[in-house]
Every structure is written in C-alpha cells, then in structure tokens.
Amino acid sequence: MNASTENQESGSLDSLKWGIAILFLAGAVVGNYIYGEQSVLLRAVGVVIAVVIAGLVAGQTEKGRNAINFAKEARTETRKVVWPTRQEAVQTTLIVLVATLIMSLVMWGLDSILFELVGFITGLKV
Numbered sequence: 001m002n003a004s005t006e007n008q009e010s011g012s013l014d015s016l017k018w019g020i021a022i023l024f025l026a027g028a029v030v031g032n033y034i035y036g037e038q039s040v041l042l043r044a045v046g047v048v049i050a051v052v053i054a055g056l057v058a059g060q061t062e063k064g065r066n067a068i069n070f071a072k073e074a075r076t077e078t079r080k081v082v083w084p085t086r087q088e089a090v091q092t093t094l095i096v097l098v099a100t101l102i103m104s105l106v107m108w109g110l111d112s113i114l115f116e117l118v119g120f121i122t123g124l125k126v
Helices: 003-034 040-059 062-080 086-122
Strands: none
Touching: 003 040, 003 062, 040 062
C-alpha cells in the first residue's frame, strides 16, 4: 500500500471513531434526559462514564493523538515557567490598580470637558 491509500483508510476509520465518540456523547445527554427520575448520582456516574469512553475513542484518532501530544507539551512548558513571588504579584496588582485609577480620572476629566464644550457650542444644557 502506498501512503495515500493508508491516509484514506486512516481517514475513514477516524471518521468512524469520531462518529462513535459523538454517539456516546449524545447517548449521555439522551440517557440523562430519559432517566431524569433516577438518582442524580447514578445519572452523573453514567454521564461521566460515557464522556470518558467518548474521550478514549476520540483519543485514538489522528487529531485526538495530536491534541494529547499538544497537552503534554503544554504541561511541560508550563513547568518551565518562572512564577512570580507573592510580593511581585501584589506589587504588579497595585501598579495595575493605580494605573487604572489614574486613567479613569483622566477619562472622566476629558469627558466632563467635552460635555461642557458641546453644551456651550450647541447651547443645550442637561
């Protein structure tokens, strides 16, 4: 078999897997609705099981494997991040709050000036 034939077979098989995953998710929704009179705990467990099975089936597709690899790489990169100390976080927050306060006062002042200017030009007062 050549590469294009393998890709076509893999694509059709992936479509089937996605269809099965969607059926499990739809089954979870419909089952939760149909068995509405049952215990919430039992329905929640059933929905969780259906979602896990759908996730496992979807994880076997090419896009699913790519998503899992992306999540693993993102987790690895997150571990490399140098997180700020508590003092740095507090200082940065205070800087943002002060800058926001200053800009809101500037915008309020400009709004008041423009309001008075437009009222003077048009002769309308509110």
